[in-house]
Amino acid sequence: MGWKTIFISSKSKLSYKANHLLIQTATEVKTIPFHQIGCIMISTTQTVITSYLIAKLMEQDIKVIFCDNEHDPCSELTPYYSNLKRNQNIEKQISWSISKKEQLWTEIVTNKIENQIKIMKIFNLNTSEVVEELNQLEENDHSNREAIIAMKYFPAIFGNNFTRGNHDEITNVMLNYGYTVLLSTINQEIASQGYLTQLGIHHHSLQNDFNLSSDLMEPFRQFFDLEVLKIRDEEFNLDNKLRLIDVLNHEIKYDGKNYLIRNAITKHIQYCFKFMDSKKDNFVKVGIPDEV
Structure with a gap:
Protein backbone atom coordinates (compact mmCIF):
# COMPACT_ATOMS: atom_id res chain seq x y z
CA MET A 1 0.00 0.00 0.00
CA GLY A 2 1.26 3.46 -0.87
CA TRP A 3 1.88 6.33 1.52
CA LYS A 4 0.60 9.39 -0.32
CA THR A 5 -2.83 10.98 0.12
CA ILE A 6 -3.74 12.73 -3.13
CA PHE A 7 -5.96 15.75 -2.44
CA ILE A 8 -8.00 16.96 -5.43
CA SER A 9 -9.31 20.48 -4.77
CA SER A 10 -9.87 22.01 -8.23
CA LYS A 11 -11.87 21.16 -11.33
CA SER A 12 -10.18 18.19 -12.99
CA LYS A 13 -10.55 14.85 -14.74
CA LEU A 14 -9.10 11.72 -13.18
CA SER A 15 -8.32 8.76 -15.43
CA TYR A 16 -6.06 5.74 -15.78
CA LYS A 17 -2.82 5.41 -17.74
CA ALA A 18 -0.36 2.53 -17.49
CA ASN A 19 -0.80 1.87 -13.75
CA HIS A 20 -0.71 5.61 -13.03
CA LEU A 21 -3.31 8.10 -11.89
CA LEU A 22 -3.70 10.75 -14.58
CA ILE A 23 -4.86 14.17 -13.33
CA GLN A 24 -5.91 16.65 -16.01
CA THR A 25 -6.75 20.27 -15.18
CA ALA A 26 -7.21 23.34 -17.36
CA THR A 27 -3.50 24.17 -17.08
CA GLU A 28 -1.55 20.94 -16.57
CA VAL A 29 -1.44 17.16 -16.63
CA LYS A 30 0.10 15.11 -13.81
CA THR A 31 0.72 11.40 -13.44
CA ILE A 32 1.28 9.58 -10.15
CA PRO A 33 2.21 5.88 -9.97
CA PHE A 34 -0.28 3.70 -8.13
CA HIS A 35 2.35 2.19 -5.81
CA GLN A 36 2.83 5.60 -4.18
CA ILE A 37 -0.88 6.20 -3.48
CA GLY A 38 -2.66 5.14 -0.32
CA CYS A 39 -5.73 7.32 -0.67
CA ILE A 40 -7.34 9.83 -3.04
CA MET A 41 -9.53 12.52 -1.48
CA ILE A 42 -11.73 14.32 -3.99
CA SER A 43 -12.59 17.59 -2.26
CA THR A 44 -14.60 19.22 -5.05
CA THR A 45 -17.81 18.18 -6.80
CA GLN A 46 -16.36 19.54 -10.06
CA THR A 47 -14.09 16.54 -10.52
CA VAL A 48 -14.83 13.83 -13.12
CA ILE A 49 -13.47 10.31 -12.52
CA THR A 50 -13.64 7.48 -15.04
CA SER A 51 -15.17 4.14 -14.13
CA TYR A 52 -12.10 2.35 -15.52
CA LEU A 53 -9.88 4.26 -13.10
CA ILE A 54 -12.20 3.35 -10.23
CA ALA A 55 -11.95 -0.34 -11.12
CA LYS A 56 -8.16 -0.17 -11.31
CA LEU A 57 -7.91 1.71 -8.01
CA MET A 58 -10.04 -0.97 -6.32
CA GLU A 59 -7.77 -3.68 -7.73
CA GLN A 60 -4.85 -1.95 -6.01
CA ASP A 61 -6.80 -1.44 -2.76
CA ILE A 62 -6.51 2.35 -3.05
CA LYS A 63 -9.12 4.24 -1.04
CA VAL A 64 -11.20 6.95 -2.74
CA ILE A 65 -12.98 9.53 -0.55
CA PHE A 66 -15.59 11.92 -1.94
CA CYS A 67 -16.50 15.28 -0.39
CA ASP A 68 -19.77 17.22 -0.50
CA ASN A 69 -20.50 20.82 -1.51
CA GLU A 70 -18.99 21.99 1.79
CA HIS A 71 -15.79 20.07 0.98
CA ASP A 72 -16.37 17.70 3.88
CA PRO A 73 -15.91 13.91 3.44
CA CYS A 74 -19.28 12.27 2.75
CA SER A 75 -18.57 8.82 1.24
CA GLU A 76 -15.83 6.43 0.21
CA LEU A 77 -15.07 3.50 -2.07
CA THR A 78 -13.54 0.24 -0.88
CA PRO A 79 -13.03 -2.96 -2.89
CA TYR A 80 -15.20 -6.07 -2.44
CA TYR A 81 -12.29 -8.50 -2.71
CA SER A 82 -9.28 -7.05 -0.96
CA ASN A 83 -8.11 -10.13 0.94
CA LEU A 84 -7.87 -13.77 -0.19
CA LYS A 85 -8.86 -14.99 3.29
Missing part, protein backbone atom coordinates in the same frame (compact mmCIF):
# COMPACT_ATOMS: atom_id res chain seq x y z
CA ARG A 86 -11.86 -12.69 3.57
CA ASN A 87 -14.51 -15.42 4.00
CA GLN A 88 -12.36 -17.27 6.53
CA ASN A 89 -11.71 -14.07 8.50
CA ILE A 90 -15.38 -13.09 8.51
CA GLU A 91 -16.31 -16.50 9.92
CA LYS A 92 -13.75 -15.97 12.69
CA GLN A 93 -15.04 -12.47 13.30
CA ILE A 94 -18.62 -13.69 13.69
CA SER A 95 -17.48 -16.28 16.24
CA TRP A 96 -15.44 -13.91 18.43
CA SER A 97 -16.42 -14.53 22.06
CA ILE A 98 -18.13 -11.89 24.16
CA SER A 99 -15.40 -12.13 26.80
CA LYS A 100 -12.70 -11.41 24.19
CA LYS A 101 -14.65 -8.44 22.85
CA GLU A 102 -15.04 -7.06 26.37
CA GLN A 103 -11.34 -7.52 27.12
CA LEU A 104 -10.29 -5.70 23.97
CA TRP A 105 -12.77 -2.87 24.48
CA THR A 106 -11.49 -2.38 28.03
CA GLU A 107 -7.93 -2.10 26.73
CA ILE A 108 -8.94 0.33 23.96
CA VAL A 109 -10.90 2.61 26.30
CA THR A 110 -8.06 2.59 28.84
CA ASN A 111 -5.56 3.48 26.11
CA LYS A 112 -7.79 6.31 24.84
CA ILE A 113 -8.27 7.81 28.30
CA GLU A 114 -4.56 7.57 29.10
CA ASN A 115 -3.84 9.49 25.90
CA GLN A 116 -6.36 12.14 26.89
CA ILE A 117 -4.65 12.48 30.26
CA LYS A 118 -1.28 12.75 28.52
CA ILE A 119 -2.55 15.66 26.41
CA MET A 120 -3.89 17.42 29.48
CA LYS A 121 -0.53 17.02 31.21
CA ILE A 122 1.32 18.39 28.17
CA PHE A 123 -0.70 21.60 28.55
CA ASN A 124 -0.27 21.61 32.36
CA LEU A 125 -3.97 21.01 33.04
CA ASN A 126 -5.31 19.45 36.22
CA THR A 127 -5.89 15.76 35.57
CA SER A 128 -6.97 14.64 39.06
CA GLU A 129 -10.68 14.26 38.22
CA VAL A 130 -9.99 12.37 35.01
CA VAL A 131 -7.48 10.08 36.72
CA GLU A 132 -10.06 9.38 39.45
CA GLU A 133 -12.62 8.43 36.81
CA LEU A 134 -10.09 6.19 35.05
CA ASN A 135 -9.43 4.37 38.34
CA GLN A 136 -13.13 3.48 38.42
CA LEU A 137 -13.09 1.90 34.95
CA GLU A 138 -14.70 -1.55 34.98
CA GLU A 139 -14.45 -4.46 32.57
CA ASN A 140 -16.07 -3.48 29.26
CA ASP A 141 -16.55 0.01 30.77
CA HIS A 142 -20.01 -0.94 32.06
CA SER A 143 -20.24 2.36 33.99
CA ASN A 144 -19.41 4.36 30.83
CA ARG A 145 -16.33 6.14 32.20
CA GLU A 146 -15.38 6.93 28.59
CA ALA A 147 -18.36 9.29 28.14
CA ILE A 148 -18.01 10.82 31.60
CA ILE A 149 -14.34 11.58 31.00
CA ALA A 150 -15.09 13.05 27.56
CA MET A 151 -17.34 15.63 29.26
CA LYS A 152 -14.36 16.67 31.38
CA TYR A 153 -11.61 16.32 28.78
CA PHE A 154 -12.98 18.43 25.92
CA PRO A 155 -13.88 21.50 28.03
CA ALA A 156 -10.49 21.21 29.73
CA ILE A 157 -8.49 21.45 26.49
CA PHE A 158 -10.82 23.61 24.37
CA GLY A 159 -12.38 25.89 27.01
CA ASN A 160 -15.08 25.62 29.66
CA ASN A 161 -17.89 26.57 27.28
CA PHE A 162 -16.98 23.97 24.68
CA THR A 163 -19.29 21.02 24.02
CA ARG A 164 -19.10 18.33 21.36
CA GLY A 165 -22.84 18.74 20.75
CA ASN A 166 -22.49 22.08 18.95
CA HIS A 167 -21.84 20.84 15.41
CA ASP A 168 -21.63 24.34 13.92
CA GLU A 169 -18.80 25.44 16.22
CA ILE A 170 -15.58 25.66 14.19
CA THR A 171 -13.58 23.49 16.59
CA ASN A 172 -16.15 20.72 16.24
CA VAL A 173 -16.10 21.10 12.46
CA MET A 174 -12.33 20.62 12.52
CA LEU A 175 -12.52 17.66 14.89
CA ASN A 176 -15.21 15.97 12.84
CA TYR A 177 -13.18 16.45 9.66
CA GLY A 178 -10.09 14.92 11.24
CA TYR A 179 -12.05 12.05 12.76
CA THR A 180 -13.64 11.32 9.37
CA VAL A 181 -10.19 11.11 7.77
CA LEU A 182 -9.13 8.76 10.56
CA LEU A 183 -12.29 6.63 10.26
CA SER A 184 -11.76 6.28 6.52
CA THR A 185 -8.18 5.09 7.08
CA ILE A 186 -9.36 2.54 9.66
CA ASN A 187 -12.08 1.33 7.27
CA GLN A 188 -9.49 0.81 4.57
CA GLU A 189 -7.25 -1.23 6.85
CA ILE A 190 -10.05 -3.43 8.19
CA ALA A 191 -11.31 -4.19 4.68
CA SER A 192 -7.80 -4.84 3.35
CA GLN A 193 -7.21 -7.36 6.15
CA GLY A 194 -10.39 -9.21 5.19
CA TYR A 195 -12.81 -8.28 7.98
CA LEU A 196 -16.18 -6.52 8.10
CA THR A 197 -16.37 -2.94 9.35
CA GLN A 198 -20.03 -3.45 10.28
CA LEU A 199 -19.46 -6.02 13.07
CA GLY A 200 -18.08 -4.19 16.09
CA ILE A 201 -16.79 -5.37 19.44
CA HIS A 202 -18.60 -2.61 21.33
CA HIS A 203 -20.47 -0.41 18.83
CA HIS A 204 -23.52 -2.25 17.48
CA SER A 205 -25.65 0.40 15.79
CA LEU A 206 -27.81 -0.94 12.97
CA GLN A 207 -27.37 2.41 11.22
CA ASN A 208 -23.56 2.41 11.39
CA ASP A 209 -21.68 0.56 8.65
CA PHE A 210 -18.44 1.19 10.52
CA ASN A 211 -19.03 -0.19 14.02
CA LEU A 212 -15.69 -2.02 14.19
CA SER A 213 -13.85 1.00 12.80
CA SER A 214 -15.51 3.18 15.45
CA ASP A 215 -14.14 0.78 18.08
CA LEU A 216 -10.56 0.46 16.85
CA MET A 217 -9.98 4.13 16.00
CA GLU A 218 -10.39 5.41 19.58
CA PRO A 219 -6.70 5.56 20.69
CA PHE A 220 -5.81 7.57 17.56
CA ARG A 221 -8.40 10.34 17.91
CA GLN A 222 -6.15 12.31 20.24
CA PHE A 223 -3.55 12.97 17.53
CA PHE A 224 -6.24 14.95 15.70
CA ASP A 225 -7.23 16.69 18.94
CA LEU A 226 -3.64 17.93 19.21
CA GLU A 227 -3.62 19.27 15.65
CA VAL A 228 -6.97 21.03 16.11
CA LEU A 229 -5.58 22.69 19.24
CA LYS A 230 -2.92 24.26 17.01
CA ILE A 231 -5.27 25.58 14.30
CA ARG A 232 -8.62 26.17 16.03
CA ASP A 233 -8.22 29.97 16.00
CA GLU A 234 -7.56 30.02 12.27
CA GLU A 235 -9.86 29.84 9.25
CA PHE A 236 -10.70 26.27 8.32
CA ASN A 237 -9.37 26.58 4.79
CA LEU A 238 -7.72 24.17 2.39
CA ASP A 239 -4.32 24.49 4.07
CA ASN A 240 -5.69 23.49 7.45
CA LYS A 241 -7.66 20.60 5.97
CA LEU A 242 -4.41 19.38 4.47
CA ARG A 243 -2.77 19.72 7.88
CA LEU A 244 -5.39 17.43 9.38
CA ILE A 245 -4.94 14.90 6.59
CA ASP A 246 -1.17 15.07 7.12
CA VAL A 247 -1.57 13.99 10.75
CA LEU A 248 -1.45 10.46 9.35
CA ASN A 249 2.16 11.16 8.34
CA HIS A 250 3.29 12.21 11.81
CA GLU A 251 5.80 9.86 13.41
CA ILE A 252 5.08 8.07 16.68
CA LYS A 253 6.58 5.19 18.63
CA TYR A 254 4.47 2.03 18.59
CA ASP A 255 5.47 -1.36 19.95
CA GLY A 256 8.99 -0.05 20.53
CA LYS A 257 9.53 1.17 16.97
CA ASN A 258 9.04 4.43 15.09
CA TYR A 259 6.14 4.46 12.61
CA LEU A 260 4.15 6.98 10.66
CA ILE A 261 0.68 7.06 12.22
CA ARG A 262 -0.85 5.53 9.08
CA ASN A 263 1.55 2.56 9.42
CA ALA A 264 0.99 2.33 13.17
CA ILE A 265 -2.74 2.03 12.38
CA THR A 266 -1.99 -0.99 10.19
CA LYS A 267 -0.02 -2.63 13.02
CA HIS A 268 -2.65 -1.70 15.62
CA ILE A 269 -5.45 -3.35 13.65
CA GLN A 270 -3.35 -6.44 12.94
CA TYR A 271 -2.61 -6.80 16.66
CA CYS A 272 -6.25 -6.30 17.61
CA PHE A 273 -7.31 -9.08 15.23
CA LYS A 274 -4.56 -11.37 16.55
CA PHE A 275 -5.77 -10.63 20.08
CA MET A 276 -9.36 -11.50 19.12
CA ASP A 277 -8.20 -14.68 17.37
CA SER A 278 -6.19 -15.68 20.50
CA LYS A 279 -2.90 -15.41 18.59
CA LYS A 280 -1.68 -12.58 20.82
CA ASP A 281 -2.04 -12.35 24.60
CA ASN A 282 -1.36 -8.67 25.19
CA PHE A 283 -2.64 -5.37 23.82
CA VAL A 284 -0.07 -2.91 22.42
CA LYS A 285 -0.90 0.64 23.47
CA VAL A 286 -0.84 3.67 21.20
CA GLY A 287 1.14 6.44 22.91
CA ILE A 288 1.18 10.23 22.64
CA PRO A 289 4.75 11.62 22.19
CA ASP A 290 6.20 13.70 25.04
CA GLU A 291 6.68 16.68 22.72
CA VAL A 292 4.01 18.03 20.34
Whole structure:
Protein backbone atom coordinates (compact mmCIF):
# COMPACT_ATOMS: atom_id res chain seq x y z
CA MET A 1 0.00 0.00 0.00
CA GLY A 2 1.26 3.46 -0.87
CA TRP A 3 1.88 6.33 1.52
CA LYS A 4 0.60 9.39 -0.32
CA THR A 5 -2.83 10.98 0.12
CA ILE A 6 -3.74 12.73 -3.13
CA PHE A 7 -5.96 15.75 -2.44
CA ILE A 8 -8.00 16.96 -5.43
CA SER A 9 -9.31 20.48 -4.77
CA SER A 10 -9.87 22.01 -8.23
CA LYS A 11 -11.87 21.16 -11.33
CA SER A 12 -10.18 18.19 -12.99
CA LYS A 13 -10.55 14.85 -14.74
CA LEU A 14 -9.10 11.72 -13.18
CA SER A 15 -8.32 8.76 -15.43
CA TYR A 16 -6.06 5.74 -15.78
CA LYS A 17 -2.82 5.41 -17.74
CA ALA A 18 -0.36 2.53 -17.49
CA ASN A 19 -0.80 1.87 -13.75
CA HIS A 20 -0.71 5.61 -13.03
CA LEU A 21 -3.31 8.10 -11.89
CA LEU A 22 -3.70 10.75 -14.58
CA ILE A 23 -4.86 14.17 -13.33
CA GLN A 24 -5.91 16.65 -16.01
CA THR A 25 -6.75 20.27 -15.18
CA ALA A 26 -7.21 23.34 -17.36
CA THR A 27 -3.50 24.17 -17.08
CA GLU A 28 -1.55 20.94 -16.57
CA VAL A 29 -1.44 17.16 -16.63
CA LYS A 30 0.10 15.11 -13.81
CA THR A 31 0.72 11.40 -13.44
CA ILE A 32 1.28 9.58 -10.15
CA PRO A 33 2.21 5.88 -9.97
CA PHE A 34 -0.28 3.70 -8.13
CA HIS A 35 2.35 2.19 -5.81
CA GLN A 36 2.83 5.60 -4.18
CA ILE A 37 -0.88 6.20 -3.48
CA GLY A 38 -2.66 5.14 -0.32
CA CYS A 39 -5.73 7.32 -0.67
CA ILE A 40 -7.34 9.83 -3.04
CA MET A 41 -9.53 12.52 -1.48
CA ILE A 42 -11.73 14.32 -3.99
CA SER A 43 -12.59 17.59 -2.26
CA THR A 44 -14.60 19.22 -5.05
CA THR A 45 -17.81 18.18 -6.80
CA GLN A 46 -16.36 19.54 -10.06
CA THR A 47 -14.09 16.54 -10.52
CA VAL A 48 -14.83 13.83 -13.12
CA ILE A 49 -13.47 10.31 -12.52
CA THR A 50 -13.64 7.48 -15.04
CA SER A 51 -15.17 4.14 -14.13
CA TYR A 52 -12.10 2.35 -15.52
CA LEU A 53 -9.88 4.26 -13.10
CA ILE A 54 -12.20 3.35 -10.23
CA ALA A 55 -11.95 -0.34 -11.12
CA LYS A 56 -8.16 -0.17 -11.31
CA LEU A 57 -7.91 1.71 -8.01
CA MET A 58 -10.04 -0.97 -6.32
CA GLU A 59 -7.77 -3.68 -7.73
CA GLN A 60 -4.85 -1.95 -6.01
CA ASP A 61 -6.80 -1.44 -2.76
CA ILE A 62 -6.51 2.35 -3.05
CA LYS A 63 -9.12 4.24 -1.04
CA VAL A 64 -11.20 6.95 -2.74
CA ILE A 65 -12.98 9.53 -0.55
CA PHE A 66 -15.59 11.92 -1.94
CA CYS A 67 -16.50 15.28 -0.39
CA ASP A 68 -19.77 17.22 -0.50
CA ASN A 69 -20.50 20.82 -1.51
CA GLU A 70 -18.99 21.99 1.79
CA HIS A 71 -15.79 20.07 0.98
CA ASP A 72 -16.37 17.70 3.88
CA PRO A 73 -15.91 13.91 3.44
CA CYS A 74 -19.28 12.27 2.75
CA SER A 75 -18.57 8.82 1.24
CA GLU A 76 -15.83 6.43 0.21
CA LEU A 77 -15.07 3.50 -2.07
CA THR A 78 -13.54 0.24 -0.88
CA PRO A 79 -13.03 -2.96 -2.89
CA TYR A 80 -15.20 -6.07 -2.44
CA TYR A 81 -12.29 -8.50 -2.71
CA SER A 82 -9.28 -7.05 -0.96
CA ASN A 83 -8.11 -10.13 0.94
CA LEU A 84 -7.87 -13.77 -0.19
CA LYS A 85 -8.86 -14.99 3.29
CA ARG A 86 -11.86 -12.69 3.57
CA ASN A 87 -14.51 -15.42 4.00
CA GLN A 88 -12.36 -17.27 6.53
CA ASN A 89 -11.71 -14.07 8.50
CA ILE A 90 -15.38 -13.09 8.51
CA GLU A 91 -16.31 -16.50 9.92
CA LYS A 92 -13.75 -15.97 12.69
CA GLN A 93 -15.04 -12.47 13.30
CA ILE A 94 -18.62 -13.69 13.69
CA SER A 95 -17.48 -16.28 16.24
CA TRP A 96 -15.44 -13.91 18.43
CA SER A 97 -16.42 -14.53 22.06
CA ILE A 98 -18.13 -11.89 24.16
CA SER A 99 -15.40 -12.13 26.80
CA LYS A 100 -12.70 -11.41 24.19
CA LYS A 101 -14.65 -8.44 22.85
CA GLU A 102 -15.04 -7.06 26.37
CA GLN A 103 -11.34 -7.52 27.12
CA LEU A 104 -10.29 -5.70 23.97
CA TRP A 105 -12.77 -2.87 24.48
CA THR A 106 -11.49 -2.38 28.03
CA GLU A 107 -7.93 -2.10 26.73
CA ILE A 108 -8.94 0.33 23.96
CA VAL A 109 -10.90 2.61 26.30
CA THR A 110 -8.06 2.59 28.84
CA ASN A 111 -5.56 3.48 26.11
CA LYS A 112 -7.79 6.31 24.84
CA ILE A 113 -8.27 7.81 28.30
CA GLU A 114 -4.56 7.57 29.10
CA ASN A 115 -3.84 9.49 25.90
CA GLN A 116 -6.36 12.14 26.89
CA ILE A 117 -4.65 12.48 30.26
CA LYS A 118 -1.28 12.75 28.52
CA ILE A 119 -2.55 15.66 26.41
CA MET A 120 -3.89 17.42 29.48
CA LYS A 121 -0.53 17.02 31.21
CA ILE A 122 1.32 18.39 28.17
CA PHE A 123 -0.70 21.60 28.55
CA ASN A 124 -0.27 21.61 32.36
CA LEU A 125 -3.97 21.01 33.04
CA ASN A 126 -5.31 19.45 36.22
CA THR A 127 -5.89 15.76 35.57
CA SER A 128 -6.97 14.64 39.06
CA GLU A 129 -10.68 14.26 38.22
CA VAL A 130 -9.99 12.37 35.01
CA VAL A 131 -7.48 10.08 36.72
CA GLU A 132 -10.06 9.38 39.45
CA GLU A 133 -12.62 8.43 36.81
CA LEU A 134 -10.09 6.19 35.05
CA ASN A 135 -9.43 4.37 38.34
CA GLN A 136 -13.13 3.48 38.42
CA LEU A 137 -13.09 1.90 34.95
CA GLU A 138 -14.70 -1.55 34.98
CA GLU A 139 -14.45 -4.46 32.57
CA ASN A 140 -16.07 -3.48 29.26
CA ASP A 141 -16.55 0.01 30.77
CA HIS A 142 -20.01 -0.94 32.06
CA SER A 143 -20.24 2.36 33.99
CA ASN A 144 -19.41 4.36 30.83
CA ARG A 145 -16.33 6.14 32.20
CA GLU A 146 -15.38 6.93 28.59
CA ALA A 147 -18.36 9.29 28.14
CA ILE A 148 -18.01 10.82 31.60
CA ILE A 149 -14.34 11.58 31.00
CA ALA A 150 -15.09 13.05 27.56
CA MET A 151 -17.34 15.63 29.26
CA LYS A 152 -14.36 16.67 31.38
CA TYR A 153 -11.61 16.32 28.78
CA PHE A 154 -12.98 18.43 25.92
CA PRO A 155 -13.88 21.50 28.03
CA ALA A 156 -10.49 21.21 29.73
CA ILE A 157 -8.49 21.45 26.49
CA PHE A 158 -10.82 23.61 24.37
CA GLY A 159 -12.38 25.89 27.01
CA ASN A 160 -15.08 25.62 29.66
CA ASN A 161 -17.89 26.57 27.28
CA PHE A 162 -16.98 23.97 24.68
CA THR A 163 -19.29 21.02 24.02
CA ARG A 164 -19.10 18.33 21.36
CA GLY A 165 -22.84 18.74 20.75
CA ASN A 166 -22.49 22.08 18.95
CA HIS A 167 -21.84 20.84 15.41
CA ASP A 168 -21.63 24.34 13.92
CA GLU A 169 -18.80 25.44 16.22
CA ILE A 170 -15.58 25.66 14.19
CA THR A 171 -13.58 23.49 16.59
CA ASN A 172 -16.15 20.72 16.24
CA VAL A 173 -16.10 21.10 12.46
CA MET A 174 -12.33 20.62 12.52
CA LEU A 175 -12.52 17.66 14.89
CA ASN A 176 -15.21 15.97 12.84
CA TYR A 177 -13.18 16.45 9.66
CA GLY A 178 -10.09 14.92 11.24
CA TYR A 179 -12.05 12.05 12.76
CA THR A 180 -13.64 11.32 9.37
CA VAL A 181 -10.19 11.11 7.77
CA LEU A 182 -9.13 8.76 10.56
CA LEU A 183 -12.29 6.63 10.26
CA SER A 184 -11.76 6.28 6.52
CA THR A 185 -8.18 5.09 7.08
CA ILE A 186 -9.36 2.54 9.66
CA ASN A 187 -12.08 1.33 7.27
CA GLN A 188 -9.49 0.81 4.57
CA GLU A 189 -7.25 -1.23 6.85
CA ILE A 190 -10.05 -3.43 8.19
CA ALA A 191 -11.31 -4.19 4.68
CA SER A 192 -7.80 -4.84 3.35
CA GLN A 193 -7.21 -7.36 6.15
CA GLY A 194 -10.39 -9.21 5.19
CA TYR A 195 -12.81 -8.28 7.98
CA LEU A 196 -16.18 -6.52 8.10
CA THR A 197 -16.37 -2.94 9.35
CA GLN A 198 -20.03 -3.45 10.28
CA LEU A 199 -19.46 -6.02 13.07
CA GLY A 200 -18.08 -4.19 16.09
CA ILE A 201 -16.79 -5.37 19.44
CA HIS A 202 -18.60 -2.61 21.33
CA HIS A 203 -20.47 -0.41 18.83
CA HIS A 204 -23.52 -2.25 17.48
CA SER A 205 -25.65 0.40 15.79
CA LEU A 206 -27.81 -0.94 12.97
CA GLN A 207 -27.37 2.41 11.22
CA ASN A 208 -23.56 2.41 11.39
CA ASP A 209 -21.68 0.56 8.65
CA PHE A 210 -18.44 1.19 10.52
CA ASN A 211 -19.03 -0.19 14.02
CA LEU A 212 -15.69 -2.02 14.19
CA SER A 213 -13.85 1.00 12.80
CA SER A 214 -15.51 3.18 15.45
CA ASP A 215 -14.14 0.78 18.08
CA LEU A 216 -10.56 0.46 16.85
CA MET A 217 -9.98 4.13 16.00
CA GLU A 218 -10.39 5.41 19.58
CA PRO A 219 -6.70 5.56 20.69
CA PHE A 220 -5.81 7.57 17.56
CA ARG A 221 -8.40 10.34 17.91
CA GLN A 222 -6.15 12.31 20.24
CA PHE A 223 -3.55 12.97 17.53
CA PHE A 224 -6.24 14.95 15.70
CA ASP A 225 -7.23 16.69 18.94
CA LEU A 226 -3.64 17.93 19.21
CA GLU A 227 -3.62 19.27 15.65
CA VAL A 228 -6.97 21.03 16.11
CA LEU A 229 -5.58 22.69 19.24
CA LYS A 230 -2.92 24.26 17.01
CA ILE A 231 -5.27 25.58 14.30
CA ARG A 232 -8.62 26.17 16.03
CA ASP A 233 -8.22 29.97 16.00
CA GLU A 234 -7.56 30.02 12.27
CA GLU A 235 -9.86 29.84 9.25
CA PHE A 236 -10.70 26.27 8.32
CA ASN A 237 -9.37 26.58 4.79
CA LEU A 238 -7.72 24.17 2.39
CA ASP A 239 -4.32 24.49 4.07
CA ASN A 240 -5.69 23.49 7.45
CA LYS A 241 -7.66 20.60 5.97
CA LEU A 242 -4.41 19.38 4.47
CA ARG A 243 -2.77 19.72 7.88
CA LEU A 244 -5.39 17.43 9.38
CA ILE A 245 -4.94 14.90 6.59
CA ASP A 246 -1.17 15.07 7.12
CA VAL A 247 -1.57 13.99 10.75
CA LEU A 248 -1.45 10.46 9.35
CA ASN A 249 2.16 11.16 8.34
CA HIS A 250 3.29 12.21 11.81
CA GLU A 251 5.80 9.86 13.41
CA ILE A 252 5.08 8.07 16.68
CA LYS A 253 6.58 5.19 18.63
CA TYR A 254 4.47 2.03 18.59
CA ASP A 255 5.47 -1.36 19.95
CA GLY A 256 8.99 -0.05 20.53
CA LYS A 257 9.53 1.17 16.97
CA ASN A 258 9.04 4.43 15.09
CA TYR A 259 6.14 4.46 12.61
CA LEU A 260 4.15 6.98 10.66
CA ILE A 261 0.68 7.06 12.22
CA ARG A 262 -0.85 5.53 9.08
CA ASN A 263 1.55 2.56 9.42
CA ALA A 264 0.99 2.33 13.17
CA ILE A 265 -2.74 2.03 12.38
CA THR A 266 -1.99 -0.99 10.19
CA LYS A 267 -0.02 -2.63 13.02
CA HIS A 268 -2.65 -1.70 15.62
CA ILE A 269 -5.45 -3.35 13.65
CA GLN A 270 -3.35 -6.44 12.94
CA TYR A 271 -2.61 -6.80 16.66
CA CYS A 272 -6.25 -6.30 17.61
CA PHE A 273 -7.31 -9.08 15.23
CA LYS A 274 -4.56 -11.37 16.55
CA PHE A 275 -5.77 -10.63 20.08
CA MET A 276 -9.36 -11.50 19.12
CA ASP A 277 -8.20 -14.68 17.37
CA SER A 278 -6.19 -15.68 20.50
CA LYS A 279 -2.90 -15.41 18.59
CA LYS A 280 -1.68 -12.58 20.82
CA ASP A 281 -2.04 -12.35 24.60
CA ASN A 282 -1.36 -8.67 25.19
CA PHE A 283 -2.64 -5.37 23.82
CA VAL A 284 -0.07 -2.91 22.42
CA LYS A 285 -0.90 0.64 23.47
CA VAL A 286 -0.84 3.67 21.20
CA GLY A 287 1.14 6.44 22.91
CA ILE A 288 1.18 10.23 22.64
CA PRO A 289 4.75 11.62 22.19
CA ASP A 290 6.20 13.70 25.04
CA GLU A 291 6.68 16.68 22.72
CA VAL A 292 4.01 18.03 20.34
